[in-house]
């Protein structure tokens with residue numbers, strides 16, 4: 001190298017060095033000179049600058065079908081519990097997929113006169129009933145003939161015919177006759193603050209705006225279109241059914257109706273247009289022209305009723321039409337402004353109960369772009385906190401949109417949004433984690449009434465569940481005497497309670513015990529004793545009877561077990577396993593607790609107490625793990641490593657069996673097992689991991705999973721990707737974050753049990769602890785600095801704060817006496833009083 005080249009090289013290297021250092025410093029400044037403020041008021045909005053069709057899709061999370069991908073990744077959901085829409089926001093050919101929660105195939109039908117919830121009641125070609133096989137499987141396991149017993153389990157299945165699927169109702173289509181070819185300044189958003197969605201764009205100097213919402217008080221879905229400028233609105237409106245129904249346009253209404261081909265379920269929808277512009281109708285089309293603003297109101301219903309065994313209201317087509325029309329006419333009369341006002345008041349009454357603040361600042365980027373930055377790891381902390389807050393609030397938004405107090409069905413695998421007639425897993429009610437997860441955040445985030453449809457749905461499964469208990473397990477309830485009901489992995493609105501058509505995913509009596517934990521939590525959080533007495537306890541009692549009656553003694557271990565058992569969805573079939581034993585333990589535990597609160601069933605409670613002691617769900621294996629099967633010794637010897645289900649760890653979350661107070665060694669073993677299951681999973685399995693690590697008390701690990709979820713588990717519309725879209729993961733996240741900030745399942749309230757380093761400063765208010773204490777607190781440098789507790793029903797409050805140097809003042813500024821026991825603060829509260837800790 002000549003001297004000249006040497007010096008050029010040196011100069012180039014120096015320039016590169018200086019450049020990279022400044023880029024580095026620049027990036028650091030960009031990241032950390034970030035104006036995070038706890039206490040700011042930040043709009044919670046999912047927004048895009050493109051319509052669903054124009055926004056790209058994530059190929060890694062793809063459904064492999066373009067149409068499905070555009071829908072599941074990019075549309076924006078609105079809902080009022082019973083019905084909803086997913087909005088594309090197309091400028092020229094607007095589409096809104098319309099859904100109503102009861103529109104299902106399957107169940108009773110003229111085609112299936114013998115429909116009975118899928119139970120196999122006939123004898124098979126060997127002249128045997130499923131109960132014969134059940135008894136044989138039990139005997140073989142008892143005799144230690146595991147191979148024969150396992151093979152015979154395949155006989156313990158249900159039918160497939162008549163299962164059905166949640167259906168897509170149809171599509172609201174608005175074909176605009178714009179005088180321009182291209183629009184500008186496009187925006188599409190969903191505001192979580194008031195449950196309003198919107199689209200706006202400009203064309204020929206006119207601003208076009210649309211607003212969309214689904215009102216719970218008025219039951220209708222509403223769309224308003226506005227043209228602000230020279231141009232007018234002119235478009236064709238149709239509402240084709242996805243069920244082949246007839247659509248008739250007349251004056252300013254379109255009525256779409258028919259019967260579901262498979263089961264004769266009647267459906268009827270009516271859509272009315274209100275405008276000062278001109279409306280004409282022909283066939284199935286309403287044509288609007290010369291309008292400055294147009295309001296579209298939609299309502300729909302079916303003749304489904306959640307009543308065994310017919311599941312129909314008994315209405316005639318005319319009565320159904322009249323019921324739907326009355327709702328529409330009332331809404332039309334009320335007018336847009338009042339509909340909107342009442343909708344927002346109704347929604348915010350629920351949504352505003354909780355506010356969560358990690359110091360986010362409203363970013364000036366669209367949601368898809370923010371998510372991309374999060375994925376690439378180049379997002380500012382204030383923007384990252386924004387997305388984390390947004391996803392938290394979204395879980396609450398989606399709960400309010402898909403499960404309201406008076407709904408006749410709970411939210412399903414997709415909440416209530418569905419673009420096809422053969423959705424994944426029929427978009428049904430899955431109970432080996434999914435429906436449970438849908439309702440994990442409901443109580444703690446102050447939405448207890450949104451769980452009423454769940455409690456009622458489980459109640460509605462008791463009658464058909466008795467048929468399953470007797471058909472398979474020979475547990476007969478007769479002459480008004482209840483001996484037990486049961487259902488398995490998957491359910492429908494038509495009392496489908498039999499095991500699935502394949503044992504390896506379909507057999508799961510423990511699902512019954514599991515979902516009853518969600519039901520019992522209604523009481524734990526609200527403290528509503530009358531509701532416990534009338535609605536909840538009868539279910540707990542009857543399910544406990546089923547398990548009490550099916551438990552047998554395992555001669556080898558002396559343990560009381562159910563037979564056969566299967567840990568979802570891997571490993572061998574055995575006599576008892578940790579999954580089933582833990583869930584029965586929880587059910588007995590809750591039944592005993594409830595029985596004592598109500599002072600009823602003394603003898604039964606005593607019997608359950610003697611049985612619960614013999615369940616012995618937890619054993620620790622050679623590698624210090626929680627065994628999933630009792631014959632497991634080394635970790636990983638049985639089953640699939642990294643399996644998504646955490647079935648043997650349910651005693652920790654959502655259960656009360658494994659905890660740091662009573663059995664720290666079990667908690668340690670849970671950590672070994674959790675590590676073995678790994679941090680890489682998808683959809684709900686990430687949600688479950690976040691909650692479980694939160695219960696372990698490891699906030700940094702829970703946060704690592706949150707980051708992973710943001711990087712690989714969300715679509716642009718922030719729906720959770722299993723993939724495909726499955727809503728449980730959204731609810732799992734919201735529950736998990738709450739669990740990181742507050743836990744209350746061990747008889748006391750613990751604040752910040754799993755706070756990650758990244759969330760060192762923050763504020764949350766309105767969340768609920770068991771015992772119905774409403775909490776508002778702020779933390780700084782990972783320590784609680786401010787706490788207010790509202791006692792909604794009175795009673796003793798026990799607190800674990802991490803500090804005891806406090807003073808308690810009530811709303812009358814009087815100092816409240818307290819005692820300290822084992823580092824916990826205990827004081828008596830009065831109903832309605834707010835306590836301030838200083």
Ligand code: FUC
Nearest residue numbers: 425430432434569722726
């Ligand atoms: C359970 C899970 C599946 C899926 C299905 C709906 O069976 O194991 O992953 O989420 O539910």
Ligand code: CA
Nearest residue numbers: 524590656745
């Ligand atoms: Ca409990």
